[in-house]
Amino acid sequence: MKLGIITIDRDEVINDLIKSCEKFEVDYKIINPKNIVAGFNLDFKLKYYKSFLNELDCCFVRNLGWDSFFRFDVLKYLNQYVPVINPPDGIDKASNKFLTSIFLELNNIPQPKTAVTESINEAIVWIDTFGEAVLKPIFGCGGEGIIKIKKESPISNKLNTLNEFKEKYKTFYIQEFIKPLGNEYRDIRAFVIDDEVVAAMYRVGGDNWKNNVSQGGRVEECEITDEIEKLALKAKNAIGLFYAGVDLIESENGLKVLEVNSTPSWIGLSKVSKVNIADKLLEKIIQYVKS
Secondary structure, three states, X not given: OEEEEXXXXXXXXXXXXXXXXXXXXXXXXXXXXXXXXXXXXXXOOEEEOOEEHHHOOEEEEEEOXXXXXXXXXXXXXXXXXXXXXXXXXXXXXXXXHHHHHHHHHHOOOOOOOEEEEOOXXXXXXXXXXXXEEEEEOOOOOOOOOOEEEEOOOOHHHHHHHHHHHHHHHOOEEEEEOOOOOOOOEEEEEEEEEOOEEEEEEEEEEEOOOOOOXXXXXXXXXXXXXXXXXXXXXXXXXXXXXXXXXXXXXXXXXXXXXXXXXXXXOOHHHHOOOOOOHHHHHHHHHHHHHHO
């Protein structure tokens, strides 16, 4: 199998996937999307130096960067000729929290109460309604830009926070803050590949309400319960992905979906997983291409 690995940089995930490619004797090529050329009414469709990307068997997307719509549109063009993992439509839905919430809602998948608006006045109304809320940028990952804000905060503080947030991110994605059931802040990352939840972990923030590993959270093994499996698979399928990192939070009313990640890292999860995630992912990709 000829596999293209599309990424602007080579991180631990890429290195892990390369090891699996060598193990399974997969012919791989690292492709920096900045150097792809799309052709129309020419003798090629998509070129990367001297290679024709439409001759690959599959492309795996790791990191396009956030600063180019062209690169994302290249994926859509490439997907007309070659299977792209994850599919561009799924990446589009997962990278936009507003779209994610829409498709979770349409598929009756539990998520925290959420309001989305450009209005500062409406933002204040919903923060006060929730009592304690989390403001999130619609685009972004790793816990960057996320702010917790309380109803009882002075109105001047709220307005300062909201004005600064609006200037930077334009739109308010406001979610109820779900308090931990135990003594520590934590959530769950379930890693789904095709039709299987292959591993799960707790991301524990301790005293820090941001549980992301990139924000200093620690990882602990999490048993894959029937509830986790059912909800994570349903969320992955609702967004239209081949594989996903589904973030879940425990609440008094059961698990709720926080986010669905279309290009998730598995490095932290690998520390507590009994499964070699890169091997499992590549095996599933090979099966998918052959089917």
